[in-house]
Every structure is written in structure tokens, then in C-alpha cells.
Amino acid sequence: MDELEYGIVYVTAGQFKGQIVYYDDIDRRTAICYTGHPLDFVHCYNIPVRFLRVLVIKELLNRREAIWRILTDEAVKGEWRLEPDEVHSLWSEKALITDLLFERRMLGEIEHFSGEKMIFLCHSSSDKGFVRMVNDDLRRLGAQTWLDENNIKVGQSIVDKISSGLKDSRYLMIFLSPKSIQSLWATREWQSFLSRQLSGNTITVLPVLIEKCDIPAILADLKYANFTESYYDGLKELRAALV
Numbered sequence: 001m002d003e004l005e006y007g008i009v010y011v012t013a014g015q016f017k018g019q020i021v022y023y024d025d026i027d028r029r030t031a032i033c034y035t036g037h038p039l040d041f042v043h044c045y046n047i048p049v050r051f052l053r054v055l056v057i058k059e060l061l062n063r064r065e066a067i068w069r070i071l072t073d074e075a076v077k078g079e080w081r082l083e084p085d086e087v088h089s090l091w092s093e094k095a096l097i098t099d100l101l102f103e104r105r106m107l108g109e110i111e112h113f114s115g116e117k118m119i120f121l122c123h124s125s126s127d128k129g130f131v132r133m134v135n136d137d138l139r140r141l142g143a144q145t146w147l148d149e150n151n152i153k154v155g156q157s158i159v160d161k162i163s164s165g166l167k168d169s170r171y172l173m174i175f176l177s178p179k180s181i182q183s184l185w186a187t188r189e190w191q192s193f194l195s196r197q198l199s200g201n202t203i204t205v206l207p208v209l210i211e212k213c214d215i216p217a218i219l220a221d222l223k224y225a226n227f228t229e230s231y232y233d234g235l236k237e238l239r240a241a242l243v
Contacts, residue, residue: 008100009033012057016047020063020097024050036092037099057104057133065071071225081183104136111142111173112171119241120146120169124180130210130227131175137235143242171204171242177211206241 009023009234011033022041031049036042067090069083082090085182123131128149135147146165152158166172207215207224215224226240227234 004049004054004220005111007104008096010056010059011047011051012053013051014047016045016065017051017199018066020055020060020093020100021045021047035089037096040095042085042092053232054139055234056235057101060101061102061133061176062063064094064101067094104131104140115140117167117171118144118169119132119171119173119242120165120236121173121175124177124183125176126183127210128180129173133231134208134235134238135174135228138238141239158196166203169203171206173206173208173238174219175208175210176213176215177209177218178213181213181216206238208238210234 001029004023004053006023006025009021011017011019011021016033016035019035021035023031023033025032026049027046028045031052032044033047033052034041034044071090073088073095103157105195117134120133131147135145135150146169148162151165152161205219205222207219208227209215209220209224210227212228225237226236
């Protein structure tokens with residue numbers, strides 16, 4: 001994730017912090033970046049390369065919300081302090097973000113066939129939104145994932161499909177939150193299953209902390225990917241564990 005290729009990137013600092021831009025070329029340590037949609041570029045700026053990095057879904061969502069707040073605030077007040085080209089730039093960037101989110105959601109929903117490095121995403125239904133983001137970003141990075149809503153069709157046996165998914169998976173990614181602790185880890189079936197897997201070394205367990213909570217004793221000795229402080233850093237930790 002540290003290798004920056006030409007294309008759509010996230011600005012981490014400086015004048016354009018938080019924006020989504022198109023990184024097109026480089027002049028020594030300065031990147032030539034365009035703002036707006038690739039079909040409707042609005043401006044071109046020089047931004048230090050060190051201020052750019054690959055983006056993740058949460059940043060797309062945050063930026064979309066920020067743009068919406070700016071434009072809505074201007075419209076409600078009726079003052080329109082922004083210049084016309086600034087409004088144009090924001091709408092163009094929002095169109096780019098909408099397209100990116102659609103592409104990633106479609107990629108996340110495409111069913112991958114099982115392979116030796118399939119990742120089974122174990123989670124509580126209450127955490128589904130967050131798990132979808134992680135699933136979509138993992139798919140973008142080339143991982144094969146097993147997510148219930150993408151792999152169980154109407155009329156199929158839920159138990160049979162989950163059993164098959166676990167059998168074909170090399171990794172068991174367990175999302176931890178207060179709600180998942182209350183629902184998932186309250187069941188003896190999952191505790192028994194995890195105990196068997198850890199003792200048999202048939203699957204690598206990857207704990208993922210998405211909200212601060214009491215870690216189940218059976219997982220306490222395992223290092224977890226921490227998403228509670230930074231989504232990007234948590235995803236980076238998962239990527240390193242899968243290489």
C-alpha cells in the first residue's frame with residue numbers, strides 16, 4: 001500500500017488536505033495533480049509527493065460528506081460565498097467520489113472462487129457496514145474474501161455454506177466490537193470451533209478490533225489489527241498479515 005501509482009489518491013496534508021485528486025505525473029518530489037472528475041478536470045496543482053497516498057473507502061465517505069455539508073450550507077444560507085469555479089470543483093470531485101464508491105461496492109459484491117488464501121469474514125450483523133468497507137478494500141488489494149451476503153443465495157443452506165466457506169478459507173478474520181462480543185462470542189459453538197482451529201493450525205485467525213471492547217480470552221494472546229484509531233493503519237496491518 002506504500003507504493004504510489006499514478007491515479008486517484010488522497011491528500012494527507014497541506015493546502016489540499018482531505019481532498020481526493022488525480023495524480024498524473026511527477027517533477028522530482030512534486031506531484032502534478034488534477035482536481036475534479038477525470039472527465040471534467042477543473043484545476044491542476046503541484047503537491048508534494050509525501051502528502052499523497054492511496055485512499056481507502058472511509059476517506060471517500062468522509063470527503064463526500066464534507067463536500068455535501070459545504071454545498072448544503074451555502075445553499076441554505078443563500079449567500080454563496082464560494083466562487084462559481086469552486087462550486088464546480090466540489091461538484092466534480094463529488095461525482096468522482098460517487099463513481100469510485102460504486103466501483104468498489106461492485107468489486108466487493110463479486111463472488112470469488114475459493115482458493116488457498118481465501119479470507120472468511122466473521123462478524124456480527126450490527127457491524128455489517130464497517131465489514132463491507134474492509135471487504136471492499138481487501139478485494140481492491142487483490143484478496144479473495146468470503147462474506148455471507150455475497151456467498152449465500154436465497155434457498156441455500158446457511159449452515160452448509162458457512163461450513164464450506166470455512167473449510168475453503170486460509171484465514172479467519174474476526175471483527176471485534178461490543179456488539180459482536182455480546183452476540184457472536186456468547187455462543188459456545190463459535191468458541192468450540194475457534195478452539196479446534198487454533199489447536200489444529202488449519203486456519204490462521206486474524207482478530208480485527210473495530211471498537212474498543214473486552215477481548216475474548218481465547219484471542220487475548222493474538223495481536224489484532226487496530227481500526228479504532230485509524231482505518232488506514234488498521235487496513236495496512238491486515239495487508240501485512242496477508243502477504
